[in-house]
Amino acid sequence: MKWLRKKQTGQLDTTQLPRHIAIIMDGNGRWAKSRGLPRKAGHAAGAENFRTVATYCKEIGIEYLTVYAFSTENWKRPADEVQELMGLLERYLREAIGQMERDRVRMKFFGDTSVLSAGLQQLITETEEISRRFEGVQVNICLNYGGRDDILQAAVAYAKDYAADKAPILTEARFADYLYSAGVPDPDLVIRPSGEYRLSNFLLWQLAYSEFYFTDTLWPNFGPRELDRAIAAFQQRDRRYGGVSK
Ligand code: IPE
Ligand code: IPE
Ligand code: MG
Numbered sequence: 001m002k003w004l005r006k007k008q009t010g011q012l013d014t015t016q017l018p019r020h021i022a023i024i025m026d027g028n029g030r031w032a033k034s035r036g037l038p039r040k041a042g043h044a045a046g047a048e049n050f051r052t053v054a055t056y057c058k059e060i061g062i063e064y065l066t067v068y069a070f071s072t073e074n075w076k077r078p079a080d081e082v083q084e085l086m087g088l089l090e091r092y093l094r095e096a097i098g099q100m101e102r103d104r105v106r107m108k109f110f111g112d113t114s115v116l117s118a119g120l121q122q123l124i125t126e127t128e129e130i131s132r133r134f135e136g137v138q139v140n141i142c143l144n145y146g147g148r149d150d151i152l153q154a155a156v157a158y159a160k161d162y163a164a165d166k167a168p169i170l171t172e173a174r175f176a177d178y179l180y181s182a183g184v185p186d187p188d189l190v191i192r193p194s195g196e197y198r199l200s201n202f203l204l205w206q207l208a209y210s211e212f213y214f215t216d217t218l219w220p221n222f223g224p225r226e227l228d229r230a231i232a233a234f235q236q237r238d239r240r241y242g243g244v245s246k
Contacts (some may be wrong), residue, residue: 012060012228016235018188020064021057021227022210024202025050027194027218034218040084045220047088056224058105058137064184065139066110068202072146086120089143093123097130106131106138110180111145112153140184147204154178181206189213189234193222211237 025046032042050067057065070085077085096107107127114121124143157178161167168174176182187203187210195216199207213230215222238245 012231013235014060017061017231018211018234019062020066020185020187020189021062021231022066022068022187022190022203022207023053023222024068024190024192024200025219026068026192026196026200028220030194031218031220039081042220043081043085043088047092049220049222050092052223053227054105054137054139055103056227057139058103062137064187065137066142066181066184066187066203067139068142068145068200070111070143070145071201072111072144072149073201075144086117090120090123093120093127097123097127100127100130100134104134104136106134106136108138108140108184109143110140110150111143112149113143115144138184140181142180142202145180146201147199148201150180150203151205153180176205179205186210189230191215191222191227191230193217193219193226209239209241211239 028042028046029039030042031045032039035041050069054065054067069089074085075082096103096105109124109128113124116124154175155178158167158170158175181203186206186208190203190207190210191213192198193215195214197214211234213233215226215230217226
């Protein structure tokens, strides 16, 4: 009853927040199209919304936010769109570095960043380095990320350690230490906006027991109120992990 009252007033129950939220930031192109704008305007609006949502997560006390920004499959897009996305990212990181002392957000990157431009790689290293000392919220940006690639690169890294006689006996937890997300707890809640019902190669290992939330809202329109709704839905779920209800 207490919870229902809170829901009706549009408030968020902050006593049972997901520790880790993962978001597939999808629908930028359709957002732009619906306004008669070029796709790049959608990506700019999506980037702006990412800022808003990340700030909101920090405000309400979410510990980890992981966002899908560019997949291993997104290279299939026209070259000018890929360039636009990389340019936006570069701009975003420059600004983020400039405001880091104020924002105090720890940032990490998941994915194979070695194929990105030297400039971007430098910005990524700098961002991770400067923000290492910040605590409160950790934002993980998945960039040239694929869930299958993640598992594969982990297997390769493990094999190397094995060959060098440095490998631990493999358990699920130890294997997870080789993933891009090493040290980060699995997402509690994964959100996919834009009306698509698929994972598109996002965090395949890590989402094994996450709660899924789908909505037709396009990413540039998925603001704090929408996130509240997703969290409220999450708070109604019965997470049994294969067991029985408490
Ligand atoms: C998400 O928006 C951005 C990236 C995948 C980089 P889309 O560009 O996929 O938008 P839609 O799906 O075409 O609307
Ligand atoms: C998933 O969106 C990747 C990102 C949001 C970065 P896509 O738009 O690439 O996914 P599909 O093509 O609809 O599966
Ligand atoms: Mg899409």
